[in-house]
Amino acid sequence: MASTISAGTTSGTAIAISGDTTGNLAFQTQAGANTITVPNATGTVMVSGNMPAFIATNSGTQTYSASTFTKVLFQTENYDTNNNFASSTFTPTVAGYYQITASINHDYAGSNGNINSACIYKNGSSYQISSVRGSVTYGGQQATALIYCNGSTDYIEVYAYSNNGSPQINVSGTGGSTLFSGVLVRTA
Amino acid sequence: MTLYEKIKTIYPALTDKDFEQYVILQNNLDGKGDYISKWEHPTLAKPTQEQLA
Numbered sequence: 311m312a313s314t315i316s317a318g319t320t321s322g323t324a325i326a327i328s329g330d331t332t333g334n335l336a337f338q339t340q341a342g343a344n345t346i347t348v349p350n351a352t353g354t355v356m357v358s359g360n361m362p363a364f365i366a367t368n369s370g371t372q373t374y375s376a377s378t379f380t381k382v383l384f385q386t387e388n389y390d391t392n393n394n395f396a397s398s399t400f401t402p403t404v405a406g407y408y409q410i411t412a413s414i415n416h417d418y419a420g421s422n423g424n425i426n427s428a429c430i431y432k433n434g435s436s437y438q439i440s441s442v443r444g445s446v447t448y449g450g451q452q453a454t455a456l457i458y459c460n461g462s463t464d465y466i467e468v469y470a471y472s473n474n475g476s477p478q479i480n481v482s483g484t485g486g487s488t489l490f491s492g493v494l495v496r497t498a
Numbered sequence: 499m500t501l502y503e504k505i506k507t508i509y510p511a512l513t514d515k516d517f518e519q520y521v522i523l524q525n526n527l528d529g530k531g532d533y534i535s536k537w538e539h540p541t542l543a544k545p546t547q548e549q550l551a
Contacts (some may be wrong), residue, residue: 382526
């Protein structure tokens with residue numbers, strides 16, 4: 311049997327909260343004109359204030375050793391809604407599944423067969439790598455992954471890799487921009 | 499000379515593919531510099547600190 315709590319004025323019901331026998335919870339306004347149904351499930355209701363999302367970019371050229379997976383610096387936070395980004399590292403405080411994207415603008419991509427990579431690291435180990443081989447002056451790589459984070463100790467970083475003699479990462483250019491972004495898709 | 503260059507000097511036969519698959523070098527920008535995070539080459543032994551010095 312469904313239960314309903316209603317409130318309103320002399321002209322009619324303004325809001326009603328009801329629960330049905332299957333465990334669903336519904337909020338209705340104006341006699342059912344607008345309805346929000348919360349399904350029978352256990353979890354955390356997410357609102358804009360507690361859904362981590364961020365974009366960070368690098369602010370200068372970064373050089374590194376050839377054939378060496380090297381952490382990429384992201385000194386500028388375009389936004390960081392839950393203050394979970396610091397020191398070029400994303401450490402979300404809400405457990406759940408995050409869509410992570412890493413874009414790297416490599417310069418001097420070199421000759422035929424050279425490889426340039428964008429790598430997403432979780433907890434210090436490679437999680438996803440996207441690579442391009444070719445003979446271009448600039449090379450843009452983008453890696454993306456849906457990653458579970460436990461909301462406490464798990465952290466995400468971006469690494470670059472190139473087997474050119476003097477690899478270099480640019481802020482932006484023909485190969486695109488260098489950025490690191492993430493957003494909570496759903497809670498655990 | 500970078501760590502990669504030192505290893506290539508010790509083992510000139512190592513290929514780019516080896517450095518993508520069997521020999522992984524890493525730098526976490528934590529002040530410790532480049533280091534060997536994985537050495538799983540099927541025939542070549544990991545260089546000693548003395549060799550890399």
